[in-house]
Amino acid sequence: MEIVRQKIADPADFRARGIRARDALRGDLEGxxxxxxxxxxxxxxxxxxxxxxxxxxxxxxATFGLACCAIEMMSVVGARVDIARFGAEAFRASPRQADLLILSGRISIKMAPIVRRIYDQMLEPKWAIAMGACSSSMGVFNNYAIVxxxxxxxxxxxxxxxxxxxxALMHGILKLRQMIQDDPAMGWRDRYEARGTEEIVGDLQDPGADAAVNVLKRPPGSAGA
Ligand code: SF4
Structure with missing residues (x-):
């Protein structure tokens, strides 16, 4: 649903609409x-x-910043971008109260388990945005420490x-909003064949079987989430 703001062409029409609303509430409108x-x-x-x-x-x-990208993330709540227009300005201080994790910066291998734990602590349904080149593809860094x-x-x-x-972050949030509204099943659950808060990962030793790696077992006959 798209909401479009328009100027009132004729103030008298606005007044007429007000009168009709009043009549409807009073039960005076008929036929x-x-x-x-x-x-x-x-x-x-x-x-x-x-x-x-x-x-x-x-x-x-979630109120969680990783590196330089976090400064840009903080500014989305300011007057210029004002993400409150789209209802995403209430950064939560606890992952238990958050449903969106913005990965705003580079993630070292040492930091990755902590990030994953924060994500696991968030309640369903939840989403994640990788903000910037670092969290998407290791960015400008060519070393073994970034993941x-x-x-x-x-x-x-x-x-x-x-x-x-x-x-750009606002654009990403709007893309996510569209994804949630149009087709929530397009999220990670289907892509990763996961359910609950954990992923189901195949067993490397036995490609035909499901392995319990940090995960719940997939129920027999189920195709995923
Ligand atoms: S992409 Fe990486 S290097 Fe660039 S601003 Fe973000 S965290 Fe910093």
């Missing part, structure tokens, strides 16, 4: 007037769609740049 009023204002949908619409417009990012986020946790959206501008 064709009532039909037209209801047609213009009532929206039908499914509970799932309404839930996803609300989720997509009320993301709670891309995809190697140890699921990532829903990658935002390129070094650092990406706050506008």
């Amino acid at each position: 064709a007037d009532l039909d037209k009023y209801v047609e213009e204002r009532v929206l039908t949908t499914t509970l799932d769609k309404a839930l996803n619409w609300a989720r997509g417009n009320a993301l709670f990012p 891309p986020a995809d190697k140890f946790m699921p990532v829903d959206v990658h935002v390129p740049g070094c650092p990406p501008r706050p506008e």
Whole structure:
């Protein structure tokens, strides 16, 4: 659903609409007037769609910064980008209250388990954005200490740049919002054949079997989440 703001062409029309709303509330509208009023204002949908619409417009990012990209991430709540317009400004101080992890910077191999633990502590449904070249692809660094986020946790959206501008992060958040509203199953669960909060990883020794590596066993006959 897209909400479009328009200038009121005629203030008198605005007043007429106010009077119609008052009449409707009082039960004074009848017949064709009532039909037209209801047609213009009532929206039908499914509970799932309404839930996803609300989720997509009320993301709670975790208060967690990794490196230089974090400075750009912080600025999205400022007046210039004002991510509050899209309901994603309430950065939570605990992963238990957050549903979005923004990986804003480079991740060393030593830091990766901590990042993964923060992600695991977040409640479902949850999402992750890899912000910047470092967390997406090790960025400008050519050494053994940095690891891309995809190697140890699921990532829903990658935002390129070094650092990406706050506008780019906003674009990434809007892409994620679209993903949540349009097709939530497009998330990491299907891609990684996972359910719950853990991933199901194949056994390297026995490619035909599921292995319990940090994971729940896949139930027999299930295709994933
Ligand atoms: S992508 Fe660039 S700005 Fe972001 S953490 Fe890496 S080096 Fe820093």
